[in-house]
Amino acid sequence: MVWNEDALNALHAAPSEALIADMARLDGDILILGAGGKMGPTLSAMASKASALAGKKRRVYAVSRFSDPHAAAFLQKEQVDMISADLNDEKQVAALPDAPNIVYMLGKKFGTSGNAGETWHTNVVLPGLITRILGERRYVVFSTGNVYPFTDPALGGCTEKDSPNPVGEYAMSTWGRERVFEYAAAHDGASVLLFRLNYAIDLRYGVLLDLAQQILAGTPIRLDVPQFNCVWQRYANEAALRSLLRTSPRVERLNVTGPEVGHTRQVAEKLAAALGKSVSFAGEEGSLAMLMNPGKCMAWFGPPDKSLDDMIRMQADWLLSGGRLLGKPTHFEETEGKF
Numbered sequence: 001m002v003w004n005e006d007a008l009n010a011l012h013a014a015p016s017e018a019l020i021a022d023m024a025r026l027d028g029d030i031l032i033l034g035a036g037g038k039m040g041p042t043l044s045a046m047a048s049k050a051s052a053l054a055g056k057k058r059r060v061y062a063v064s065r066f067s068d069p070h071a072a073a074f075l076q077k078e079q080v081d082m083i084s085a086d087l088n089d090e091k092q093v094a095a096l097p098d099a100p101n102i103v104y105m106l107g108k109k110f111g112t113s114g115n116a117g118e119t120w121h122t123n124v125v126l127p128g129l130i131t132r133i134l135g136e137r138r139y140v141v142f143s144t145g146n147v148y149p150f151t152d153p154a155l156g157g158c159t160e161k162d163s164p165n166p167v168g169e170y171a172m173s174t175w176g177r178e179r180v181f182e183y184a185a186a187h188d189g190a191s192v193l194l195f196r197l198n199y200a201i202d203l204r205y206g207v208l209l210d211l212a213q214q215i216l217a218g219t220p221i222r223l224d225v226p227q228f229n230c231v232w233q234r235y236a237n238e239a240a241l242r243s244l245l246r247t248s249p250r251v252e253r254l255n256v257t258g259p260e261v262g263h264t265r266q267v268a269e270k271l272a273a274a275l276g277k278s279v280s281f282a283g284e285e286g287s288l289a290m291l292m293n294p295g296k297c298m299a300w301f302g303p304p305d306k307s308l309d310d311m312i313r314m315q316a317d318w319l320l321s322g323g324r325l326l327g328k329p330t331h332f333e334e335t336e337g338k339f
């Protein structure tokens, strides 16, 4: 299959019947904060499409500084109200529309090493500033599986009942973000769902792309992290929007990832075959991995619409047809939490 970016965006923004039904049940407008990143544009477009198909009169606001011109260009063609704002500025936060539903996507990961103050400010200080001003609303808060410790894969991955034990400053600061939202639920009337995601597969970035690029470059694949979680980005977008009906003043937590665990060696071999290349491996296979158990997500929302094999094939096709790449590696193989 020959891909183009419009087709890929359309896939990631396509709502299912289940989402359309949920968007009919949800009251009020939707405010998407940090909408100009890797996921926000298609998530915003999906919210608007699902609401229209549900026959719901609703405004979807996408808020970001829009430093990526591709995100802005894409959203300008959708039925989404774009608000260009720096949410580090209290006045700009206070001027946001009075929508009861918030998808909170703001975050900083890359460049944490050597600039940790910036990461802690974005991930921990801004949630405090924003929730103090916006107060009583429903918040689906993007977080990450990185809050969990590395465990023996035989244990089946961490569940929402397991305690976080993050490795490194990025992961610690995302746990800090969660804690600030717990405070906002207890003191500012916020109704919250902590949406712990790992790793979205978009094709322009993601774990499969990271592996495929190493294979194409002839770089041996490190096996320090022997297994990983991943999920088709369309499903993650949809799960986030459906989670707006599942927030709680007592704070819900949800692990969001695919039901199939990626085995690094096996996935690399399949990718290499799809790319028509050979693959080599380096180092000892590690015994621990950062894995989540997505049982609760599967029970709530059902399985993703793409299997791991589907995503491997699509990833290879995207690369072979010269699809645009974001140049934002996940560093999923990082075991010391240095991003």
Ligand SMILES: NC(=O)c1ccc[n+]([C@@H]2O[C@H](COP(=O)([O-])OP(=O)(O)OC[C@H]3O[C@@H](n4cnc5c(N)ncnc54)[C@H](OP(=O)(O)O)[C@@H]3O)[C@@H](O)[C@H]2O)c1
Pocket (backbone or CB within 6 Å): 033, 034, 035, 036, 037, 038, 039, 040, 063, 064, 065, 066, 067, 068, 085, 086, 087, 088, 105, 106, 107, 108, 109, 122, 142, 143, 144, 145, 197, 198, 199, 200, 201
């Ligand atoms: N994608 C994944 O696989 C994955 C996995 C685990 C967790 N997550 C988390 O899920 C969230 C969404 O993912 P993503 O990949 O879309 O993240 P992302 O690409 O980092 O997008 C977040 C966006 O927030 C915006 N932002 C940051 N500071 C801002 C400010 N002061 N004012 C306004 N906007 C600001 C930035 O866009 P502007 O520069 O345009 O403002 C940024 O692109 C992130 O918090 C991420 O850490 C993602």
